Amino acid sequence: MKNLCGIDEAGRGPLAGPLVMAGVVLYEPIDGLTDSKQLTEKRREQLYETITKDAAYHIVIFDAAVIDEQGISACLICGLKEIMLTLSADGYLFDGNTTFGIQGLRSQIKADVDIAEVSAASILAKVTRDRIMIEMGKNYPEYGFEKHKGYGTKAHIEAIRKNGYSPIHRKSFRIKSLEQPSLF
Template identity: 45%
Template sequence: MTKQLIDSFTYPQANYIAGVDEVGRGPLCGDVVTAAVILDPSKPISGLNDSKKLTEKRRNQLFEVIKNNALSWSIGRASVEEIDRLNILHATMLAMQRAVKGLSIQPDFVLVDGNRCPDFGVASQAVVKGDSLVAEISAASILAKVTRDREMEELDKRYPQYGLAKHKGYPTKQHLEAIQQYGINQYYRTSFAPIKAILNKHKNSI
């Protein structure tokens, strides 16, 4: 069900290809969220693309279409505690492994957005800009982004002072100013430089 594979792709004929992508490596708070998707060749989904290139309305529409038509899909994540303990790269790899492990169908090949793959126990290949090139990865990027964005919107209801519904936890000027004013809570990644700097500044002022 791959949609536009570049010539350098070399992988065996596979019955079930899973696409994997992540959302949330850059934000200052919240889990890093991943998704794995095996599409159904008999139910092609039109309009798949890198989730960042789609409107929020279109992402939400495709989110339901993908869940209803994929052969299998799964969401994986790594917690803030795991991000701080392992570092964001290793936490992301762990979240990807969890997403693939959560599939109801075992894939025999995995395509991952980016330039590296964790060990899935099956053959895999990293695809730079894969969320724009491979339908399975596009679908995974949409599921991961909608899932994480909705979690940030829910968190915003509990902590409206940070503006999480707007910036989704990324280090915008507004977000950094809110952290300076209100401090942080348990959802913040204390290993990230901007948070560490604010904590150190606070510590030194006491």
């Protein structure tokens, strides 16, 4: 395929913070691309700078309130469509196992490991989301967002138990260990 737009997301499953989606069309090959989770934070930051200089890209961010209002799947569909409308490519490939029925979109499991454009999108999405969560850690220090990035770690759940939900928590995401036991 002449030019491919790789698409990936970061933040589908956390209890707090945004869903971040990125689409990337590479102009030239970039060495060292792989799934963002397999790279160190320092290496992701270096590659982020290279990708944003040497590729066409588009980043879409959905905050917790929008996720609660629309649902995670609706946000993913909206983000995919926005990326496809914004970035011109011969084909569009989303990491994962579904296209959500979107015409012109293909999906592939582990594309973030195997396909450079999707790896680049993975890096942009993760670095963008991590930067947001580090900032949120400064705004809400009692939650430790800079450490766990909003994922449901033991420390994060304890912080919610102690402090309640912050404005960036996803109220629609249920945490079984925080639910009251039924009296019936």
